[in-house]
Amino acid sequence: MAKVRLKKRFVAGAKCPKCKASDSIVLFMEQGIETVECVECDYREQQTEDKVAQKAGGDVIGVFKP
Numbered sequence: 001m002a003k004v005r006l007k008k009r010f011v012a013g014a015k016c017p018k019c020k021a022s023d024s025i026v027l028f029m030e031q032g033i034e035t036v037e038c039v040e041c042d043y044r045e046q047q048t049e050d051k052v053a054q055k056a057g058g059d060v061i062g063v064f065k066p
């Protein structure tokens with residue numbers, strides 16, 4: 001697979017939950033998925049739709065509740 005040049009940008013004021021480094025979190029899109037990554041350690045999280053739904057406190061699995 002060809003290496004795609006990813007447009008990463010630092011998240012101002014963000015703190016890594018793993019190594020506690022400040023201003024080390026970069027945000028970028030990977031295959032349409034919002035991804036956050038720490039440049040100081042190997043912390044990495046992808047904001048999949050499931051996760052977003054969980055964070056929103058919902059139980060969204062393609063079912064609409066009346």
Ligand SMILES: [Zn+2]
Pocket residue numbers: 016017018019020021024038039040041042043
């Ligand atoms: Zn880190």
